[in-house]
Amino acid sequence: AQTVTQSQPEMSVQEAETVTLSCTYDTSENNYYLFWYKQPPSRQMILVIRQEAYKQQNATENRFSVNFQKAAKSFSLKISDSQLGDTAMYFCAFNAGGTSYGKLTFGQGTILTVHP
Amino acid sequence: GAVVSQHPSRVICKSGTSVKIECRSLDFQATTMFWYRQFPKQSLMLMATSNEGSKATYEQGVEKDKFLINHASLTLSTLTVTSAHPEDSSFYICSARTPYGYTFGSGTRLTVV
Numbered sequence: 001a002q003t004v005t006q007s008q009p010e011m012s013v014q015e016a017e018t019v020t021l022s023c024t025y026d027t028s029e030n031n032y033y034l035f036w037y038k039q040p041p042s043r044q045m046i047l048v049i050r051q052e053a054y055k056q057q058n059a060t061e062n063r064f065s066v067n068f069q070k071a072a073k074s075f076s077l078k079i080s081d082s083q084l085g086d087t088a089m090y091f092c093a094f095n096a097g098g099t100s101y102g103k104l105t106f107g108q109g110t111i112l113t114v115h116p
Numbered sequence: 117g118a119v120v121s122q123h124p125s126r127v128i129c130k131s132g133t134s135v136k137i138e139c140r141s142l143d144f145q146a147t148t149m150f151w152y153r154q155f156p157k158q159s160l161m162l163m164a165t166s167n168e169g170s171k172a173t174y175e176q177g178v179e180k181d182k183f184l185i186n187h188a189s190l191t192l193s194t195l196t197v198t199s200a201h202p203e204d205s206s207f208y209i210c211s212a213r214t215p216y217g218y219t220f221g222s223g224t225r226l227t228v229v
Contacts, residue, residue, distance in 0.1 A: 033217070035217060042222075043207060043209075043222075044220070044222050044223070045211070047216075047217055047219075050216075050217050091159065091160070095218075103150055103162055103165060104150070104211070106160050107159065108158075108159050109158070109159050111157065
């Protein structure tokens with residue numbers, strides 16, 4: 001079974017600064033997908049970024065980038081130039097790839113607060 | 117694209133009654149729908165996976181007779197909470213897989229009084 005661990009229950013950062021959220025996972029699969037989702041106070045789940053395990057290049061989406069270390073099974077999210085709208089709960093999630101549309105396994109979540 | 121519309125967003129019901137939550141895929145066909153439950157400041161807990169035209173698969177510990185899931189078409193999946201009790205009060209979210217990942221409904225806050 002796959003597990004996803006987010007060891008930081010809460011984080012805070014000043015506006016315009018950079019923050020990194022940690023995520024580790026455990027799996028015996030070789031082909032899989034990793035995601036970071038954001039859940040703001042509205043509670044709508046929003047995809048932030050995704051990474052395919054077979055791609056060595058780290059995914060980036062504007063101010064969001066990941067540090068994917070496959071051997072270490074680590075998948076951290078870096079948010080640059082933090083904005084007040086980044087305040088949310090962030091979830092790291094794992095999905096085994098292949099031909100089956102498998103379920104997502106979520107980490108415990110990290111509550112991020114951006115201070116003005 | 118790839119939007120899942122979830123209704124209602126909030127519902128209050130009396131103890132012992134049933135409540136139905138609907139999730140519709142608006143611009144794609146959702147072969148599989150996932151149903152989650154979430155408590156405040158906690159992670160999403162998968163309750164069940166529904167596949168169009170077949171019986172849902174429930175996670176261990178989830179009462180299938182209490183949480184009835186129907187996925188009768190490629191665009192509609194429903195979760196019915198039967199004989200609701202105050203402990204069923206929670207936030208329920210549906211999600212469907214798309215070619216780009218997973219898309220989520222906006223959630224339903226259920227309060228049982």
